[in-house]
Amino acid sequence: MAPPTPSLGRLISEGLRHGGDLVGQELELMRRETDGNIRAILGVFACFGTAVILLVAALTMVLVALVKGLAALIGSEILAALIVGAPFAAVALILMMLGLRRMDRSNLLPRRFERQIEKDAALMTGRNDD
Known part of the structure; x- marks a missing residue:
């Protein structure tokens, strides 16, 4: 005996429900991916910020050393x-x-x-x- 065929209304409602579930899952995937990307970008900004601070400190030290060395040569x-x-x-x-x-x-x-x-x-x- 063949299984009973579902009605057109039931097929449409199941299709809409599955479509809604799929859209919800896609939106959740997009949210998670976006959150991960934002965290990664913030991490990169933190690394670049730290690098800039250290670079400024290093350049300041180099300039101070240059001034001190030149002062030793010219006396002022x-x-x-x-x-x-x-x-x-x-x-x-x-x-x-x-x-x-x-x-x-x-x-x-x-x-x-x-x-x-x-x-x-x-x-x-x-x-x-x-």
Whole structure:
């Protein structure tokens, strides 16, 4: 004797239930994967942060040693500090000026967005400016 065939309504309800279960499982997998990725990124930031702190400390020690060595040669620690620090101050000033120029309001406007909106408007109205 053949098993009874389920009704169409029962098949649809089972399909919807299984589909809902599948979507729930996919969302849970995405949440777990995202949590793992966020933890990994935070770990990388912690490593980079520590490395930057140690690098700054090491460079400071190198610069202090350079000032002390130069002071021993020329006899003035103040002049040695000025000689060692001047190139760093010049580079910092140049970088600051470049950064300020880059942050100018005209450079921060969304130019590509404006061009794309104009293209889309032209396409919708039937104009072709290309």
